[in-house]
Amino acid sequence: MTRTRPRSVPAHALSLLSLLFLAATTPAYAETYHMGLPNQPVKPSVVDTTVAIEVEPLAPGVYAAKMSYVWTGWVELGDGILVIDTGFSERGAKALADTIRARSGNLHIRYVVNTHAHLDHTGGDRFFATLGPTFIAHANAAEEIQHLLTWGSEEAEAGDTLTHSGVTPPPVKKVTKRTSFGGAKRPVQVLSLGYPAHTAGDLVVYLPKQAILFAGDVVSNRSVPWMVDPGMDVDGWLKSLDSLLTPAFKIETLVPGHGVISRPGQAGIAFTNHYLLDARAKAAQGASWGSRLDQVKDWGYLGAYDGLEFYSEVHFLNMRRLYNQAKGIKTPGRKNTHAIKRT
Numbered sequence: 001m002t003r004t005r006p007r008s009v010p011a012h013a014l015s016l017l018s019l020l021f022l023a024a025t026t027p028a029y030a031e032t033y034h035m036g037l038p039n040q041p042v043k044p045s046v047v048d049t050t051v052a053i054e055v056e057p058l059a060p061g062v063y064a065a066k067m068s069y070v071w072t073g074w075v076e077l078g079d080g081i082l083v084i085d086t087g088f089s090e091r092g093a094k095a096l097a098d099t100i101r102a103r104s105g106n107l108h109i110r111y112v113v114n115t116h117a118h119l120d121h122t123g124g125d126r127f128f129a130t131l132g133p134t135f136i137a138h139a140n141a142a143e144e145i146q147h148l149l150t151w152g153s154e155e156a157e158a159g160d161t162l163t164h165s166g167v168t169p170p171p172v173k174k175v176t177k178r179t180s181f182g183g184a185k186r187p188v189q190v191l192s193l194g195y196p197a198h199t200a201g202d203l204v205v206y207l208p209k210q211a212i213l214f215a216g217d218v219v220s221n222r223s224v225p226w227m228v229d230p231g232m233d234v235d236g237w238l239k240s241l242d243s244l245l246t247p248a249f250k251i252e253t254l255v256p257g258h259g260v261i262s263r264p265g266q267a268g269i270a271f272t273n274h275y276l277l278d279a280r281a282k283a284a285q286g287a288s289w290g291s292r293l294d295q296v297k298d299w300g301y302l303g304a305y306d307g308l309e310f311y312s313e314v315h316f317l318n319m320r321r322l323y324n325q326a327k328g329i330k331t332p333g334r335k336n337t338h339a340i341k342r343t
């Protein structure tokens with residue numbers, strides 16, 4: 001598929017359509033999605049321009065950094081820095097770049113690996129592009145990221161740093177199986193697990209010597225995963241989690257896309273595995289018992305996950321998608337996740 005500039009319009013239209021679909025099938029007592037400006041004037045207040053970044057050093061030269069609700073990270077390679085995901089905004093990316101400099105000095109940002117194309121993980125790419133890295137993504141995500149770097153997105157601020165810099169980002173390097181970076185001290189493997197999972201184009205970043213895995217959204221730990229992407233595939237996702245449990249991976253520390261760091265890695269992998277199975281079984285049950293989709297809040301309740309991060313925002317969207325899937329109904333899906341929590 002060739003994607004040119006107007007591509008963002010149908011993508012936006014699609015998500016708008018799915019919101020309209022939600023509105024049409026949402027009963028009066030359920031929550032309403034407000035689009036556009038709020039009805040009430042917002043109280044004038046000072047705009048909060050600070051971005052909270054929580055840094056967790058994992059090993060010498062290896063850091064995880066949580067920006068609001070999304071994990072990013074970086075690795076010192078010796079001849080530069082490899083960054084894993086860039087968060088959801090230009091403002092966040094600037095703060096992340098400052099944080100990297102404060103911890104690792106003025107090394108060149110040589111690579112940016114995007115674990116997948118969702119905007120909560122790529123929203124800072126345009127800022128990082130001004131620092132001159134090579135972007136690395138799964139072959140199935142590269143085109144979308146290239147589009148973001150070249151044209152921006154409907155959510156990118158007009159006239160951002162990249163627009164003013166005159167920098168033209170080079171082609172995104174595509175990974176279909178694996179690629180490796182780093183020297184003997186800190187080798188880094190960027191891997192596709194071989195199946196569509198959270199999206200049709202997921203990558204994980206593995207440091208075998210340090211037994212650290214940056215899993216992107218293939219793993220959410222103590223946080224409800226987003227299962228609504230058009231390319232999401234539950235079977236492939238479960239197989240991907242299985243491969244992370246094989247002896248090929250020794251994972252003492254697992255940095256998920258969302259939630260909390262898992263030590264050992266198996267705990268986070270098991271959490272995601274259980275949620276996928278529980279959600280799919282519940283939706284299949286709802287569909288086969290003839291439960292109505294508009295009563296998803298009743299029959300779709302999964303008490304074990306109630307109260308966890310994104311339960312109220314995401315769980316019932318997942319249930320709708322899985323219910324339709326169980327009935328053989330194809331839905332357009334929604335790409336850009338967690339918009340509800342964006343600030």
Ligand SMILES: [Zn+2]
Binds near residue numbers: 337
């Ligand atoms: Zn995410």
